Amino acid sequence: MAGARLKAPRGTFDVLPEDGRRRERLRRLFEELLDAAGYEPFETPVFEQTEVFARGVGETTDIVQKEMFTFEDQGGRSLTLRPEGTAPICRAYVEHGMHKLPQPVKLRYFGPFFRHEAPQAGRYRQFSQLGVEALGSDDPSLDAEAIVLLDELLRAAGARGLRLRLSSLGTPETRREYSDELRAYLRRHESELSAEVRARLDANPLRAFDSDDPGTRAVMAEAPRLLERLADEDAQHFAEVRALLDDAGVAYEVDSGLVRGLDYYTRTVFEFTSDALGAQSGVAGGGRYNGLVRLLGGPDTPGVGWAAGIERILLAAQPEAPQPPAPVFVARDEGASGRDAFRVLRTLRAEGLPAQLEQAGRSLKGQLKHADRIGARAVVIVADGGLRVRDMRSGEQREAADAAEAARLVIESTTR
């Protein structure tokens, strides 16, 4: 371990090349898929005024209460490393007057997020998410489209053991009324509930639906359901979303107990999980947030979106790492001019060939061995007297008069 005193901070990790290739491929897949659906690239800073999250995500949420990396800048302003992407995008939507653009505004993003939690399998303090937001329309087809695209993405990425849970939270008002009703119901059955559920009864009674305690489950089986309390318009909206998903052939389970950890959700909420993960089974989640833009000081604007964790997608997919393109290796024989070798390198690249140059002072034999290890298709040996092009598959070797001819020979011998 040779004095490796300095380490990546707890809950963070370095992306080594093999994993980097996997991540880049996933990102490209995401971008192609969402581009085709009209979602445009969008970036917000990795930190924001703390207020954006405190107000946007909700003061009572776990994220705001205990998971934010918050610090002060030199002017004493409170800033926070973004723990999620939706509130910042809504902030930007307001800031840039994007409600004046043709609606809906469809955006996609990709980048790092930060949550100060105890790390474990699939959970990090810095993690990456890709996500989309569609602002400015309450049309159920946007909810359905978002889910269909997410479903497509996860499948194309190869995520295994997927399950989609779907529900509707109605409006904040019905949610509040329902919450009171559920709380009252739970109080009547308090003695039958597990200690943890009792402890969270005031803060988040909906969590009781997730409990695996037998007593609690028995109580919850009879508990009132939020879906049964939805106002007509909300129930109608949900029915339309479901019909569109049915038409699209996306399988889902309606789960009245589905709770998302952020305050801003209204109407549709959903979550993809994978049983190929550890305890952190959530791969992606999202929903509609019709009040958020207004909450952040903008006009009343509906929105819907989702975010997917790229580490978790990769964990659920376990894909092979893509191979980099097979390069041409430029070897230097003893006495060969470094300038000649460099010129050959540039010429090969100019001809569109991925090329690498010997830069470690190896013996010719070592260079060939190295070329083989990196999967070179051909080696151009730069010698005192001229150039030799060696096809690494056949072992055939031919003379070349100059770099351009060497490039031609490489293309000839390896693109058949």
Next chain:
RNA sequence: GUGGGCGUAGCUCAGCUGGUAGAGCUCCUGGUUGUGGUCCAGGCGGUCGCGGGUUCGAGUCCCGUCGCUCACCCCA
């Protein structure tokens, strides 16, 4: 924050009841009077997480501490 597991070369690991550190892989060199993939040989590379204790002697036992990891909570 709490609980379980683990911390020996860059990586994967071995090291029995304490006796003074090993293997495989990787990398470099050589076997090849300039030329790779197999094979052989050699070389580079170790504060045995850290601190303390017991002992003639500790990687091996005891205590503490730090870190990693899985899980609870919550979530991407």
